[in-house]
Amino acid sequence: MTKEKARLLWLGIGILTLSFAVTHAQTPQQLIQQVVDTERTANRNDHSHWIYLQEMRKPKEHILQWVAGTPQGDVRRVILKDDQKLPEPQQRDQIQKFVHDTRAQNKDVAETNHDLQQIDDFLKLLPAAFVWTQTATTATNTSLHFEPAPDFHPPTREARVFCGMAGDVVVDNQQHRIRSMSGHLIHDVTFGGGLLGRLKEGSSFSIEQAQVGQDLWELTAINVHLQGNALLFKSISLQQEDKRSRFAPESPTVTLDQAAAAVMNQPEAIESSENAALKAN
Numbered sequence: 001m002t003k004e005k006a007r008l009l010w011l012g013i014g015i016l017t018l019s020f021a022v023t024h025a026q027t028p029q030q031l032i033q034q035v036v037d038t039e040r041t042a043n044r045n046d047h048s049h050w051i052y053l054q055e056m057r058k059p060k061e062h063i064l065q066w067v068a069g070t071p072q073g074d075v076r077r078v079i080l081k082d083d084q085k086l087p088e089p090q091q092r093d094q095i096q097k098f099v100h101d102t103r104a105q106n107k108d109v110a111e112t113n114h115d116l117q118q119i120d121d122f123l124k125l126l127p128a129a130f131v132w133t134q135t136a137t138t139a140t141n142t143s144l145h146f147e148p149a150p151d152f153h154p155p156t157r158e159a160r161v162f163c164g165m166a167g168d169v170v171v172d173n174q175q176h177r178i179r180s181m182s183g184h185l186i187h188d189v190t191f192g193g194g195l196l197g198r199l200k201e202g203s204s205f206s207i208e209q210a211q212v213g214q215d216l217w218e219l220t221a222i223n224v225h226l227q228g229n230a231l232l233f234k235s236i237s238l239q240q241e242d243k244r245s246r247f248a249p250e251s252p253t254v255t256l257d258q259a260a261a262a263v264m265n266q267p268e269a270i271e272s273s274e275n276a277a278l279k280a281n
Contacts, residue, residue, distance in 0.1 A: 032144060042217065053246040054067050065079055073112075075095060130152075132145070166184065188228075203226040205225070226238040
């Protein structure tokens with residue numbers, strides 16, 4: 001290679017590198033818009049179904065169960081309820097009751113669709129409703145902090161709650177997906193001047209996502225801790241912790257009967273995370 005060719009080669013590489021850097025130089029606001037677009041597109045195009053282990057805690061309820069998704073609703077095999085093991089015949093009875101209850105299936109599908117719509121509505125809010133700053137970056141992740149945008153006017157009651165929060169997001173650099181997100185109310189949010197409801201400062205939420213397949217991500221943790229009062233001073237306390245693990249793919253056309261058989265084939269000797277932690281110590 002002549003010196004001239006070498007010079008031109010390195011010049012070309014330098015121009016290409018600079019062009020790549022300029023093209024990918026994004027403000028935090030642009031980055032979160034790209035992440036939102038990616039998440040919404042992925043959610044619209046994701047028709048996968050999974051079997052997974054779910055541990056759910058509420059103030060008066062603790063459930064450990066296998067869940068198998070189908071187009072007709074999720075089949076659930078409850079293994080532990082309030083730390084009491086359910087006998088296998090009772091597990092099967094609950095499953096078969098759902099498999100043969102069209103109304104329960106329709107309700108489950110409607111609730112899932114409602115949740116997905118709420119997620120989509122929330123994602124659409126992120127670029128406009130908050131001011132974003134980058135707080136850290138590595139080869140794999142970028143961390144962003146968000147604060148309420150002072151000039152944004154929430155269009156719905158749910159949006160008023162979200163838009164009263166500040167928090168942090170960790171983004172996967174390669175796939176532009178949300179790895180984790182957490183937020184907390186920085187002031188009380190009232191409805192009807194406080195007569196219809198109030199959510200208190202400090203109320204918080206967090207979520208975590210993980211890649212479970214080729215370009216497929218699922219929620220692995222959901223934590224909600226809301227404090228306040230609603231409906232003419234009736235006390236409310238929405239406390240929920242939801243952990244999901246051991247994801248295994250199912251057929252996109254899986255039937256209710258196939259899902260029922262699949263959850264019954266999963267191991268029953270599963271410990272809750274709390275009991276496992278106690279034994280580890």
